[in-house]
Amino acid sequence: MTMEAKASPEERLLEAAAELSYRHGIGVGIQALCQAAGVSKRSLYQLFESKDELLAASLERGAPAYTAWLLPSPDDGGSPRERILHVFERMETATLAPEFQGCRYLTVQIELKSPTHPASRVARGVKQALAEFFRAEAEQGGASDPDLLSRQLMLIFDGASARAGIGVDDLTGLISPTVSALLDAEGMR
């Protein structure tokens, strides 16, 4: 017996959904989820209305920790340029994990092919928060077009994590010069 309290069936299902849908895609079956969580199908449907809702809840559960890890703290004292580069350094670090297969909040939207799916909505919100962070920093740093710069940085973020996720680019020496070129073109301090 460990000192740690056992995770509840709900927590185990959320964890299984997050892990298996990331590793194998959104097609992962109810059976596999229940087995990994050690929970009956009946319990799953008592806790969640559907697999769709379970998937959405699993993304929602992980989002605050992900965003806190990705973004610099509000009072880190860095310049807007440094704070933007911090995000890309974090993203690059994430791609080094052996299990990395791309940003889960992008991948799930690509796989679901439905903007109205509850999990797509959650994922879109997480990415939207990142876009808003970029926009605020761009404005703070005197970018000539903060909206444009934010959209450009999202392109780089999603393109880079997708390409690293499928193993076609290891990002070595790529991100910093690319982001810097776009920050320079926008006249960022």
Place this chain on the structure above:
Amino acid sequence: MTMEAKASPEERLLEAAAELSYRHGIGVGIQALCQAAGVSKRSLYQLFESKDELLAASLERGAPAYTAWLLPSPDDGGSPRERILHVFERMETATLAPEFQGCRYLTVQIELKSPTHPASRVARGVKQALAEFFRAEAEQGGASDPDLLSRQLMLIFDGASARAGIGVDDLTGLISPTVSALLDAEGMR
């Protein structure tokens, strides 16, 4: 009766695999493929070793027309900069189609999560040809680091088609300034 010869079962299966895997993802079932093609399961397995092979063959079949459409003709007389921008104009045009859900050669790799899957290999080859086109034009145009520029352009291409595919950015006013900033930073003529 039309004058046109009827498509063979093989062609109908390739077409169904291309269309349904794009619309619904690689999880599309054998049953659905056979039904759409009007072909029995038995015939499918006489023509293709597996669903994986059918999917790979369907991507391979569409690749030459896609690449010919995407790239400028070798003798179009454009500058390397114009020839690179041509590719991005084509990509933007593609995103306007109501059925657009991202570049299929990126999406299939993200969905399959297996670089050794026969369809991933085909898709990687198609993207590799684009990366080589960018690299050759970058060299021709005097880029200070043609390899880096090619990788940067692939980031933009994949990031942009992914984000347009999931409907979070319509790319208006985004691609041309982004690509131009990177071409300028690399000193491209």
